[in-house]
Amino acid sequence: MASRRRLKKDIDYLCFVVISDCYNYNYLHPEKQDQVLEIVRDTIIGRNGLIARVNHPDGKNNPKMVKAHYKAIFADLIKNVDESFSRLSALIKEK
Numbered sequence: 001m002a003s004r005r006r007l008k009k010d011i012d013y014l015c016f017v018v019i020s021d022c023y024n025y026n027y028l029h030p031e032k033q034d035q036v037l038e039i040v041r042d043t044i045i046g047r048n049g050l051i052a053r054v055n056h057p058d059g060k061n062n063p064k065m066v067k068a069h070y071k072a073i074f075a076d077l078i079k080n081v082d083e084s085f086s087r088l089s090a091l092i093k094e095k
Contacts, residue, residue, distance in 0.1 A: 004054055007070060011054070011077055015047040018084045025088060032091055039087050046080040 019040050026036040053073050059065030 004070075007054055007073065008051060010074075011047055011050050014077060014081045015043050018043050018081055018088070021085075022088055025092065029091075035091055036088075039084055039091075043080070043084045046084075050077055050080070 022036050022040045022043075026033055050073055053076075054070075057066050058069045
């Protein structure tokens with residue numbers, strides 16, 4: 001990653017894309033509100049955890065550890081967003 005600031009913006013952007021898609025689905029299908037809000041809740045919890053990890057890197061004095069730490073955060077971000085989209089996709093396919 002180029003910078004912590006950019007990583008935080010990526011985290012915010014991807015999480016809010018998931019959240020906006022969830023709210024769009026909720027607007028069209030209000031009968032599934034509980035399941036959609038659970039996806040939103042889990043996405044927000046994941047986002048907050050990732051931001052906390054970005055703010056507190058492991059091994060500040062060792063550049064290799066820091067780089068590995070941020071790569072792990074980015075991998076977790078992709079995994080969390082993919083999981084959230086998969087859950088939303090499963091709801092859409094139920095229709």
